[in-house]
Amino acid sequence: MTTSPLFQLDGVHFAYESERPVLAGADFVLHATEKVALVGANGAGKTTLFHLMVGLVLPQAGRVIAFGAECRREADFHPVRARTGLLFQDSDDQLFCPTVVEDVAFGPLNQGCSRAQARNLATEALDLVGLSGFEDRVTHKLSGGQKRLVALATILAMKPQVLLLDEPTNGLDRDARARLLRVLDGLPQALVMISHDDDALAALTRRRVTLENGRLSG
Amino acid sequence: MSTLTLSAGEALAPARRNKPLLDRLEPRSRVLAAIAVAVAVIACRTLPAAAATLLPAMALALLAGLRPGPTLRRLAALEGFMILTLLSLPFTMGGPVLFSLGGLHWGAEGTWRAALILTKSSAIALSLLALLGTLELPELGHALARLGLPARFVALFVLSTRYVEVLRGELARLRLAMRARGFRPRASLHCWRSLGHLLGMLVVGSLERAERVHAAMRLRGFDGRLHLLDEHRAGLLDWGFAAALAATFALLALLDMA
Structure with missing residues (x-):
């Protein structure tokens, strides 16, 4: 392991419409094993920051350095995505396969694993989130809490080093939330978590950064 | 076909008690069989042969464990689409007049043609309901992928x-x-x-x-290719089913030429 940070964003600018920049000179550093809370008002650009980190959108100015390499183009981000798991706000966006096991195995299969390896990784990831035996369940018939856990499993199956969680406890009932938090608490990865759930942030993160007026502070 | 797709959302997962024979076939076999049956039925030129195709179609429905009520309703929906065509054919196709109604003449040619269309479409629809209608949609998708689509x-x-x-x-x-x-x-x-x-x-x-x-x-690394997790192999049952189908087609061809 090197001591260089996992992610480093330098003076990142981004705007969907040029007159209203979402990020205006945002700096952010994430070190190995760090657990960071990312807070800010609705529409402040928290999700956009995640999307910049994995290259779903490209910055209009500034640099994104991930795992020691600067990323400028789509292709630069391919290795980054394999090592960074992004959990979406709406699990229905993330689970697109008919059955749970197919969805969880989708990432490993894309990474070139054999079917048997992919199946093993999927089973392992499902065990990790406490959903053993859910392999052949139909994804769209799962409860909201189960969908969130399966979505987490789809990410964990790719063995990421960093987790980016976009409002993971949003819309979950108390039991589902507690269950998710227990699972997340047991994970060793570095983590950045967007949330308005202060208790969850306090339980899972050590450092807090605030996104305001396009810049990060904290 | 339209009845098949219209009802696809809800009705495609009928109760599967003790797995009917067709459900134990490899999904690919069922897709190929559906195409073969459709082509064979369309190829029939004589009414006896076309009518005879209803027998294997009913056999398929039984093997698929289709329930009579919903199946008949779907067939009726399909025939409802065609009713105008079927009724207008006897008046427009000419041939010997069977009876006259006011100034309209009900012709033999059109009657024969309408009967042919009715029997063929029913046989095809029933076979498709049996072979594909009971297949889960994702399974059908995977079968199509494996067939090289x-x-x-x-x-x-x-x-x-x-x-x-x-x-x-x-x-x-x-x-x-x-x-x-x-x-x-x-x-x-x-x-x-x-x-x-x-x-x-x-x-x-x-x-x-x-x-x-x-x-x-x-x-998650998607690059336009869809990798499938499940593996399927055609077994003895599939080959046996193919042989039975081929024999049925041969009989139909003989009947059609006689």
Whole structure:
């Protein structure tokens, strides 16, 4: 392991419409094993920051350095995505396969694993989130809490080093939330978590950064 | 075919008690059999042969464990589509006149042709309901992929089956929200405009969701190819089924030529 940070964003600018920049000179550093809370008002650009980190959108100015390499183009981000798991706000966006096991195995299969390896990784990831035996369940018939856990499993199956969680406890009932938090608490990865759930942030993160007026502070 | 696709969302998972024979076939065999049966039935030129195809079609329905009630209703829906054509054929095709009604002449040629169309379409529809209608849609998608259909088409098909439910839910929520504010469908400009907005919201929402889903897929390394996890092999049962089908087709061909 090197001591260089996992992610480093330098003076990142981004705007969907040029007159209203979402990020205006945002700096952010994430070190190995760090657990960071990312807070800010609705529409402040928290999700956009995640999307910049994995290259779903490209910055209009500034640099994104991930795992020691600067990323400028789509292709630069391919290795980054394999090592960074992004959990979406709406699990229905993330689970697109008919059955749970197919969805969880989708990432490993894309990474070139054999079917048997992919199946093993999927089973392992499902065990990790406490959903053993859910392999052949139909994804769209799962409860909201189960969908969130399966979505987490789809990410964990790719063995990421960093987790980016976009409002993971949003819309979950108390039991589902507690269950998710227990699972997340047991994970060793570095983590950045967007949330308005202060208790969850306090339980899972050590450092807090605030996104305001396009810049990060904290 | 249209009955098949119209009812696809809800009715394609009938109770599967003790797995009927057709359910134990490899999905690919069922797709190929469906194509073969359709081609064979279409190829029949004589009425006796076309009528005889109803027998194997019924046998397939039995082997698939189709329930008579819903199956008959779907067949009736299909025939309902064609009723006008079928009824107009005897008046327009000419041939010897069987009877006259006012100034209209009911001809033998058209009667024969209508009977041919009716028997053939029923036989094909029944076979398709048996062979494909009982197949889970994702299984059908995978079978098509394995048969070498373009990955793009298969991805489109599998994704559609997955998100049809989500879309339906979205539509239901929007309509509920409209009704909660007193919306009642009427023939007024306001009503048409509101329905237009509803449709627009649905399209915009779907487009955005599609973008998010695609983003999620890219993050997990999707590059346009869909790798399948399940493995299927044609077994003894599949070959036996193919042989039985081939024998039936041979008999039909003999009957058609006699």
